[in-house]
Amino acid sequence: MxxxxxxxxxxxxxxxxxxxxxxxxxxxxVGDMVATMAHSPALLQGYPDLSRSMKRMTSPF
Structure with missing residues (x-):
């Protein structure tokens, strides 16, 4: 629940x-997970920032 x-x-x-x-x-x-993160502006902002950081770490230079 x-x-x-x-x-x-x-x-x-x-x-x-x-x-x-x-x-x-x-x-x-947006999916349910992202829409639920909207309860916390800090969390909602941090999620795409983390995602971008992870993409940079896995991308070849």
Whole structure:
């Protein structure tokens, strides 16, 4: 059972709303995991930052 439900941009905190809107515009949508991260703007910002860092680490130079 979920403790937190995914958020729509309109229901998210201001900073999360900006981030979700940007992600949706670039990718066409977000999954439940990302929409649930919107409860915490810091977590939502950190997730793509981590993802980009991991891609750089695995990419050949």
């Amino acid at each position: 979920r403790r937190l439900n995914p958020l729509q941009p309109a229901d998210a905190p201001d900073k999360s709303r900006e981030l979700l809107t940007d992600i949706i515009e670039r990718h066409g949508g």
